[in-house]
Amino acid sequence: MSEREVSRRRLLQGSATAAALAGVGSFFGPWHHNRAYAQSKPIKIGLTCDASGQYGNSGQDDLRGIRMAIAEANARGGVLGRKIEWITADTETTPATGTRIAERFVREEAAFLIGAVHSGVANAITQVAAKHGIIYLNTNSSAPSEAGENCSRVKFVWDGNGSNFSKAAVRNAVESIGKNWLLLTNDYVWGHSTSNATKALVEAAGGRIVDNLLVPQNTRDFTSYLLKVQQLKPDVVATAIGGDDIKALRTQVAQLKLDGKPAWINNQQDWPDIWGQPDTLFGVFGTTWYHKLALPGVPEFVAKWKAAADGGAIPVPGNVSYNGYMATRELLRAIERAGSTNNIKIIRQLEALRIPAEDRMQHFEAYMDPATHQLQQTIYLARRNVKPADPTDLYEILSWTRPQDVVDEAAAGKCKLVPHDQVPTVDA
Numbered sequence: 001m002s003e004r005e006v007s008r009r010r011l012l013q014g015s016a017t018a019a020a021l022a023g024v025g026s027f028f029g030p031w032h033h034n035r036a037y038a039q040s041k042p043i044k045i046g047l048t049c050d051a052s053g054q055y056g057n058s059g060q061d062d063l064r065g066i067r068m069a070i071a072e073a074n075a076r077g078g079v080l081g082r083k084i085e086w087i088t089a090d091t092e093t094t095p096a097t098g099t100r101i102a103e104r105f106v107r108e109e110a111a112f113l114i115g116a117v118h119s120g121v122a123n124a125i126t127q128v129a130a131k132h133g134i135i136y137l138n139t140n141s142s143a144p145s146e147a148g149e150n151c152s153r154v155k156f157v158w159d160g161n162g163s164n165f166s167k168a169a170v171r172n173a174v175e176s177i178g179k180n181w182l183l184l185t186n187d188y189v190w191g192h193s194t195s196n197a198t199k200a201l202v203e204a205a206g207g208r209i210v211d212n213l214l215v216p217q218n219t220r221d222f223t224s225y226l227l228k229v230q231q232l233k234p235d236v237v238a239t240a241i242g243g244d245d246i247k248a249l250r251t252q253v254a255q256l257k258l259d260g261k262p263a264w265i266n267n268q269q270d271w272p273d274i275w276g277q278p279d280t281l282f283g284v285f286g287t288t289w290y291h292k293l294a295l296p297g298v299p300e301f302v303a304k305w306k307a308a309a310d311g312g313a314i315p316v317p318g319n320v321s322y323n324g325y326m327a328t329r330e331l332l333r334a335i336e337r338a339g340s341t342n343n344i345k346i347i348r349q350l351e352a353l354r355i356p357a358e359d360r361m362q363h364f365e366a367y368m369d370p371a372t373h374q375l376q377q378t379i380y381l382a383r384r385n386v387k388p389a390d391p392t393d394l395y396e397i398l399s400w401t402r403p404q405d406v407v408d409e410a411a412a413g414k415c416k417l418v419p420h421d422q423v424p425t426v427d428a
Contacts, residue, residue, distance in 0.1 A: 042085040043078075043341060043428050045070070045328075046105030048115040048125050053093025054217060054243035055117035057272040058320045062115055062140050063088060065317065065324030068308045073332045080335060093117070093243075095124035102128035110134070111341060111428030114328055117243070117270075117320070119143030119190040123150045130154050133424030135343050135350075137327040140320050142268055143190035144197055147374035148414035150189075153423050154343070156350055157374040158327040159319075162194025162240060163408035165267045165286035166201050168379045168401045170238075173284075174205040177263045178235020183212040184225060184249075185240050191215070194240035194267050197408070202238075210234050215241060220248045226256055238265045246273055250280035259283065269382075271318020278394050281384040288377060289322040289362065290395050297361045316392045326360070341428040344420050363400045369407075372415045376403035 047066055050059025070084045078084060087108060091098040098121035102113055106128065113129055113136040116122035122141035129136035130152045138146055142159040151157075174181075181202050185195040191214075199209050210232050213225050229237055241249050246266065253259050264283025274281060291302050305317040305325075317325075334349035335341060353368040353375075360366050362378040369376055382395040 042083040044110045045086045045112045046110030047086050047088035048091050048101055048113055050093045051090035055093045058117045058270050061272045061320045062324040064309055065321035066114055066328045069325045069328035079332050091121050095120040098124040106132050115139050116141045126152050126155050133343055133426045139324045139327045144193040144408055145189055147372040148411040151372055151415035153417045158323050160288050160379050162267050163197035164379050164406040166198045167406040168381055169265050170201040171205045173236055174207040179207040180210050180235045181207050182210050182234035182237045185214050186242055187214040187216050191240040198238045219245050222249050222252045234262050236263045240267050254280045270320050272320055275314050284381055284383050287319045287380050289319045291316045295361050296358050343426040364402050372411045379406045
């Protein structure tokens with residue numbers, strides 16, 4: 001009988017015997033490969049959300065959505081009759097801290113990890129999760145590499161990625177605006193992989209890249225880059241700039257009045273980066289959700305979120321909080337369907353996941369790609385709403401694209417998932 005075929009009952013009996021022989025009370029081993037807790041114990045989840053650094057605001061908005069999904073589950077009586085508990089700590093938008101926090105959460109018996117915005121942090125957490133067999137939900141990191149070369153059997157990616165958003169925007173922009181494109185790229189994995197995807201699509205559509213300007217993280221003065229834009233006079237500037245950096249860029253583009261010509265395509269705008277600076281919103285950008293989508297369930301979700309947030313700095317949910325909520329909700333549902341906290345059973349449930357459009361509050365059905373573990377979902381393009389109905393009505397949704405039409409086709413060739421039986425088993 002293999003180690004993974006040992007039933008939970010047998011495991012408990014064997015561990016109790018071993019513990020008695022050793023004169024200790026509650027050690028179940030081997031620790032990293034089989035863990036079991038008393039059935040009445042809560043299920044603990046580690047929330048790896050930034051509270052500081054480039055994505056601190058987004059990390060806390062992610063946390064609001066995650067906590068809301070957990071609170072709803074506990075209000076219904078928990079999952080499998082067990083309460084859901086969570087712990088969190090600031091991953092500081094740095095991979096090294098992300099690794100330390102993830103390792104700490106595993107030591108504190110977290111059975112699942114949820115949360116990330118920065119792709120470097122997400123990849124660092126993935127390495128810890130894979131080592132221990134812990135299911136990890138990457139809620140908001142949108143680097144194509146997360147479901148490509150950095151994929152993992154234990155990780156599920158819930159945001160649209162840079163390639164998805166580029167596919168929704170590039171071809172039409174090359175044909176309708178112009179062929180000469182300039183790339184403005186945050187100098188880390190998300191920026192690079194997103195700009196690489198954009199470059200390939202521009203060239204496939206008959207356009208050309210006149211330059212690719214690399215922007216270090218935490219840049220606040222974009223003067224030299226914007227002078228280059230003025231000198232090269234591209235038809236389109238495609239940015240892969242995120243977090244606090246894109247806030248600074250938007251402000252300076254508006255000050256120099258460069259927001260009309262050239263045209264700007266900002267790969268994805270996260271709601272926490274928009275709120276508080278609506279006057280600097282320019283160009284066309286992508287998102288996975290908007291709180292004023294005219295779809296069933298949206299008003300009710302917004303009302304519940306506002307009640308749960310209880311007067312936070314951001315008054316309505318955006319895409320980041322939405323992703324955190326949806327990922328957590330689907331994990332808890334997968335545990336219920338599996339009828340177990342065994343990680344392999346839950347992974348199989350998530351790999352088969354399909355979510356009707358009305359349940360996702362999007363225009364089309366979403367589905368988990370079992371080959372890459374990225375959720376395929378509706379992709380929206382938007383621009384600034386010049387006729388807002390209220391102070392939160394910042395977007396004019398221009399289009400919505402089917403998941404099948406924006407699939408990151410390169411990801412499947414880069415993603416190598418280990419077989420299920422090579423994943424360390426975890427039973428919370």
